[in-house]
Amino acid sequence: MKEILFSGIRPTGGIHIGNYLGAISNWVRLQDKYESFFCIVDYHAITTPYDIKELRKLIKDMFISILACGIDLNKSTLFIQSKVSEHTELAWILSCITNYNWLTGMIQFKEKSSHNPENINTGLLSYPILQTADITLYKAKYVPVGEDQLQHIELARDIVRKFNYIYGDTLIEPKPIITESKRIMGLDAVNKMSKSLNNYIGITESSEEIFSKLKTAVTDTARVRKTDPGDPQKCNVYISFHKNFSTQEDLMNIEDGCKNAKIGCIDCKKILHKNMLNRLSPIREKYQEISKNKDIDDLIELGNKKAKEKAKNVLNEIKEKIGL
Numbered sequence: 001m002k003e004i005l006f007s008g009i010r011p012t013g014g015i016h017i018g019n020y021l022g023a024i025s026n027w028v029r030l031q032d033k034y035e036s037f038f039c040i041v042d043y044h045a046i047t048t049p050y051d052i053k054e055l056r057k058l059i060k061d062m063f064i065s066i067l068a069c070g071i072d073l074n075k076s077t078l079f080i081q082s083k084v085s086e087h088t089e090l091a092w093i094l095s096c097i098t099n100y101n102w103l104t105g106m107i108q109f110k111e112k113s114s115h116n117p118e119n120i121n122t123g124l125l126s127y128p129i130l131q132t133a134d135i136t137l138y139k140a141k142y143v144p145v146g147e148d149q150l151q152h153i154e155l156a157r158d159i160v161r162k163f164n165y166i167y168g169d170t171l172i173e174p175k176p177i178i179t180e181s182k183r184i185m186g187l188d189a190v191n192k193m194s195k196s197l198n199n200y201i202g203i204t205e206s207s208e209e210i211f212s213k214l215k216t217a218v219t220d221t222a223r224v225r226k227t228d229p230g231d232p233q234k235c236n237v238y239i240s241f242h243k244n245f246s247t248q249e250d251l252m253n254i255e256d257g258c259k260n261a262k263i264g265c266i267d268c269k270k271i272l273h274k275n276m277l278n279r280l281s282p283i284r285e286k287y288q289e290i291s292k293n294k295d296i297d298d299l300i301e302l303g304n305k306k307a308k309e310k311a312k313n314v315l316n317e318i319k320e321k322i323g324l
């Protein structure tokens with residue numbers, strides 16, 4: 001029997017290389033080792049402002065993108081959170097044992113509230129309870145996440161411990177698997193890559209789109225002319241991109257070429273572009289192929305069903321334990 005792994009991603013529309021390198025590519029690797037559940041967390045998405053007309057499309061697009069990256073439905077369960085109502089049922093149960101002040105101290109809650117002081121809704125506050133429900137509903141032992149989610153996993157462990165203390169051993173304390181050791185910075189080199197900051201490269205963008213974005217990517221700012229030596233360790237194009245896409249040999253050549261002013265930044269970006277396409281072109285082609293597939297709604301339905309089966313059993317066990 002394989003150990004169980006769970007992770008979630010918000011349907012932000014398309015995947016950029018930050019999501020890909022930080023999360024999805026690790027999911028693809030981990031799905032061989034664990035019985036994996038991957039969830040598109042649309043209920044989490046509605047805690048912050050969103051476009052009502054767009055959301056359904058974004059959810060489907062995320063599903064297709066994840067498949068294109070290599071999640072294999074014969075190995076993993078990929079599904080939509082709001083289609084498995086056990087998530088919100090369990091979230092309610094867990095909210096009844098979660099201390100209010102555990103939630104108000106969460107960094108993400110404080111950040112999101114300060115971004116949107118006019119709309120500090122209780123969904124934003126109880127967001128980590130729903131996340132705990134996501135994980136515990138499948139009795140997952142491992143949760144691959146970025147560093148920014150560690151506090152939420154720690155809270156999940158607190159909730160599980162309290163539940164098991166009150167009602168007897170039922171839930172599993174989840175452990176994080178940190179997948180995002182280094183944050184992938186955006187093209188601006190100062191902010192984490194994100195859709196909303198428009199400093200991203202999408203995994204399904206065309207060769208031309210990718211190159212024109214790379215041209216704008218901030219390099220070692222001290223290097224003004226081609227004849228100036230540069231420092232790759234101070235260059236985001238090198239740190240966030242080359243290091244993730246280029247071969248050891250290319251990296252060595254670039255280090256030397258840059259430090260000794262033997263290559264210019266445009267040539268350097270051309271090498272990067274070629275290496276990025278090696279990885280991303282198959283994903284783009286697969287994305288286009290899956291998008292044309294009329295059976296995609298059936299695949300989504302199947303994933304929802306598979307998840308629901310497991311979730312239903314666990315929720316029944318929980319209800320039994322709490323006297324319902």
Ligand code: TRP
Pocket residue numbers: 006007008009010041044130131134135143144145149
């Ligand atoms: N909160 C996570 C994020 O913002 C997404 C998420 C929701 C999640 N439920 C989860 C991640 C369960 C891991 C496990 O990235």
Ligand code: SF4
Pocket residue numbers: 219220223230231232235236237238254257258259263264265266268269
């Ligand atoms: Fe960065 Fe490459 Fe330019 Fe050096 S040559 S500063 S590594 S883009």
